[in-house]
Amino acid sequence: MRIDKLLANSGFGSRKEVKKLLKSGQVKADGEVVKDPKTHVDPDSQEVTVQDAIVEYREFIYLVMNKPAGLLSATEDLSQETVVDILEPEDAMLEPFPVGRLDKDTEGLLLITNDGQLAHQLLSPKKHVPKTYFAEIAGCVTEEDIEAFKKGVTLDDDYLTKPAVLNILESDSTSKIELTITEGKFHQVKRMFEAVGKKVTYLKRLSMGPLTLDEDLEPGEYRELDEEEVEELRNAQALSID
């Protein structure tokens, strides 16, 4: 990778600031002064130093956020605040992005990473990585809804959803439920309830594959995943609901 990117990603300032640093002759790769920002270095096999101190390069970042309502699941937006806007600068500088989208008014588990391969794998429709949501529903959710969701319901664009597991926690004039789906169509949970004549009034994602939302993570807070959790995500298995 380019040495200016490596330095910028390691906290040595913007590309412009890094260019100045390089020009000053304080940066070395394997003991040789490097001044050209376009110089390619291999962080795995080469030692990069700034003022003779070794630069510890970290390529990937894996964060789990309890997304608050009101933020967009995007990296940037001209007029609205995004989940990346609330990251600490040392995390944001690694240019992570949200894996999939939660609606602006949806809360809960959101994985944010710069590992494109893992993101692709988790979002692949072939993988069927299960996602569980808690929702409050205006209306009484019934056994018939459980059966309908198990068979699949037809959305407003005629798409027939894959089998999903609906668990009723409370049902009255308003209901509380948990729903596990294995796909990620646009507004899927809301549209599945619309398909059975009901409205989602509150939605929160509780889990994605092996990753579960920490109870002590307040909306807007996030933490880094440990290596074991990242490995588990890499091995996330498809859930088969029949």
Ligand code: URA
């Ligand atoms: N389904 C929805 O309707 N909205 C979300 O944010 C996630 C799943």
